[in-house]
Amino acid sequence: MLRNTPIKRKLTVIILLISTAVLLITCAAFFAYDLFTFRQSMVAHLSTLAEMTASTSTAALAFDNPKDAQETLSALKAEQHIVAACLYDKDGKFFAAYPANSPTNNFPTAPEPAGLRFEGSYLVAFQPAMQSGGLQGTLYLKSDMGALYERIRLYSLIVLLVMLGSFIVAYLLSSLLQSQISQPLLQLAETAKAVSERQDYSVRAAKLGRDEFGLLTDAFNNMLEQIHNRDLALQEAQQKLRQHADDLEKRVAERTARLSETIAELEAFSYSISHDMRAPLRAMQGYSDYVMENYGEKIGPEGQQYLQRINRAGMRLDTLIQDILSYSRAARAQMDLHPVDLEKLLDDIIQQYPGFQPPQVEITIEKPLGSVIAHEASLTQVISNLLGNAIKFVQPGQTPRIKIRAEPRGDDLRLWFEDNGIGIASKDLNRIFAIFERVHAERTYEGTGIGLSIVRKAIERMGGQVGVESELGKGSKFWIQIKKS
Amino acid sequence: MNVTARTILLVEDNEDDVFFMEQAKGRAGIQNPMQVAHNGQEAIDYLQGAGKYTDRSQFPLPFLILLDLKLPLVMGLDVLKWIRERPEFETVLVVVLTSSREDRDIDTAYRIGANSYLVKPPTAQKLTELVKCLGDYWIRQNEPPVHIGEAVH
Incomplete structure (x- = not known):
């Protein structure tokens, strides 16, 4: 009571x-x-x-x-x-x-x-x-x-x-x-209250004697001292951490600024390529066309042949510029991912390009293929590039045959493109996805060495993977793997 | 007025491209007279009838503008914006004809009122084909706007 x-x-x-x-x-x-x-x-x-x-x-x-x-x-x-x-x-x-x-x-x-x-x-x-x-x-x-x-x-x-x-x-x-006993206790209680209310660990309880209360007061003060020291250390550590975080943030901000500057420069660069580098190219080709047309007879067959070479070189340069622009688009375009029905997409692609239709090529699709989460425009480019490669790299005179099938892999879908082409030597398998890497001489198979890098860049930006299984002379099996929808 | 007698305005700073366009137009069999503005400001002056373009009998208002995007003084997209901001030019046909296939350019051009967007082909032959198509569609098949240079009240 x-x-x-x-x-x-x-x-x-x-x-x-x-x-x-x-x-x-x-x-x-x-x-x-x-x-x-x-x-x-x-x-x-x-x-x-x-x-x-x-x-x-x-x-x-x-x-x-x-x-x-x-x-x-x-x-x-x-x-x-x-x-x-x-x-x-x-x-x-x-x-x-x-x-x-x-x-x-x-x-x-x-x-x-x-x-x-x-x-x-x-x-x-x-x-x-x-x-x-x-x-x-x-x-x-x-x-x-x-x-x-x-x-x-x-x-x-x-x-x-x-x-x-x-x-x-x-x-x-x-x-x-009674104050002999209550006074030290009250004082301790008072101090403890001050500490807990103000979080001030620097206050100390006054010692009133050398009895047990004195010992208790000493122990209490000692404890406060320790807490105070730890609190100081903690504050210091927090301060340092904050400082560190600030520094880090500043550095990130600086780097981000530098990066966006670089990206802006890159964009300006590709814009400039897109606009300015093609104009002189058009002039070269255009004028050689007109020379051929209007003065062809005068310059003779040899002159005509040179003009044709100028023209072909111009065409190659134009393809190269286009491919570089496609690559840079794949690398920086916004990838809004949506479900894409693969069968419909493939039908559309094949419908649109006569080069993907018989008799140029026999394409077999093992239905059903299902759908994936992808950026449709980029996926279109990826599939066009893979089909284009399968058609391009065949023995002269052979009709390219491509089989397309889907293989579910966990949450992903792997889409296979199996061709009857010339295949790739195992020593070259590692480098074919790198930009500007070409396995074949320009003379045999024309190309810029960018097509497969666009494939890889675009698929990676959709969070997927690409790969190939091949043997020289036995055709290639390219695959892309992205999330199922 | 006979459609083939109506003027086309080519806004193009590159003399080579002007030459190729003139050649292609001839080969494509397009009869319409074609005026050339060599930069964005000239295009605006032409449409306004300002400076050397005051004489409308010599420089009639075009029913079709072929507009390059990368231009000195005033950029093509700004010319397009200028045109679409004026009620009297709401009806004029603007076909962008440029080197750029940038998503940004294409989307912006349509957003501010381009009627079509064409990319300059690399060879004279392909340009001729393109201009033929252009003529077939915009001049022969399409019914171009009847009134140009008059604001609707």
């Missing part, structure tokens, strides 16, 4: 309870002891009085003189507590009474055995009156306990006063002294 009261009051209450209890027990003990001895002395007093009165009454009894006996008994007046007394003769007959004219039924009808005993709230005594060895009669004395009760009343008053006095003193003392 004291659990939630402040420690100050708790201490005061405990001290008061203890001191009151101790005092009560002590008082009770004294009280009991005193009552006991007082009763003893009462008994002794009555016994002496009985003996004395009995011995002074023997003569009156011996001479059978009730008047004398009456007088003797009336001397008991001096004894306040004797409420009644009487004498019996040796035959046990009523002889004299005190007070003098009390009715006989106030007394026992016959003497009882000698001795003292308590009867209700009275102490009674029977004392034989003896003279020279013979029983002359018996004295009866009846004393009330007024003295005892008075004693008890007095004692109770004293105990009450002592208790009150000591309670006040104990209260004052405990109020004064």
Whole structure:
């Protein structure tokens, strides 16, 4: 019940309870002891009085003189507590009474055995009156306990006063002294509160002495010190981390800026290629066409042949520029991925280019192919390039045959393009996807060496993979692998 | 007015390309007179009838503009924008004829109101074929706009 009261009051209450209890027990003990001895002395007093009165009454009894006996008994007046007394003769007959004219039924009808005993709230005594060895009669004395009760009343008053006095003193003392214990505790509590509320680990609790509280305060301060140090270290580390993050961010921003600058330059570059490099090329080709047409006869067959070579070189340069632009488009164009139905896409591609139709080529599609998640324009370019290659790289005079099939691979779909072409030597397999890499001499198979790099770049930008299995003279199996839809 | 008598305006800075276009037009059998503006500003001046182009009998308003994109002074796309911003030229046909196959150029050209987008072919022969197609479609098959140079009220 004291659990939630402040420690100050708790201490005061405990001290008061203890001191009151101790005092009560002590008082009770004294009280009991005193009552006991007082009763003893009462008994002794009555016994002496009985003996004395009995011995002074023997003569009156011996001479059978009730008047004398009456007088003797009336001397008991001096004894306040004797409420009644009487004498019996040796035959046990009523002889004299005190007070003098009390009715006989106030007394026992016959003497009882000698001795003292308590009867209700009275102490009674029977004392034989003896003279020279013979029983002359018996004295009866009846004393009330007024003295005892008075004693008890007095004692109770004293105990009450002592208790009150000591309670006040104990209260004052405990109020004064409890701070010895509560003060350091309160101070610790105060400090802990300050720490937790303000997160300020630099505050310290004041040490008030070298007792256990002092030790506790030291330990507490020590703990605070450690926490403070750790907090400082943590803050420093955080600061460093922040600094580091800032630096990193700055560096990333710088690099991003530089990168976007480069990309912008690249875009300007490819824009310029697209616009400016083709104009002179067109002029070269155009004028050689016109020379051929208007002055062909004059320059003769050899001149015509040179003109044709100029023209072919121009065509090659134009293809090269186109391929480079396609590659750069594949490398930087935004790749918005959507589900693409492969069968429909292939049908469209084959429909659009007469070069992909019989009799130029026999294309077999193993349906169903399914659909993939892809950038349709780029995938179109990829498939056109692969088909174009399969058609281009065959033995002269042979009809190219291409088989297209799909192979599910987990979440992906692998699309195979198997041809009956000249195949690729195993030493060349690694480099055919690299830009400007050509395995064959320009003279045999025309090309820029960019087609397969566009294939790889575009597929990688869609999050896919490309590959090839081939053997020289046994055809090639190219594959692209992208996410199924 | 007879469609074949109406003027074509070629906006082209490259003299070689002007030469090839003139040759191709002849070979493709297109009779229409063709005026040439050598940069974007000239094209705007021509359409406005400003400077040396004040005489409309000598420099009549074109019904078809062949527009290159990379031009000195004012770029082709800006010329196109200028044209489409003016109500009196809303109806004029603009066919972009340029070297660029850039997605950006193509999309922008259509967005700001090109009627067609053609890429210059590499040889004279292919250019002739292209111009023939152009004539077949835009002059012979297509019904060109009737009123040009008048704002609709």
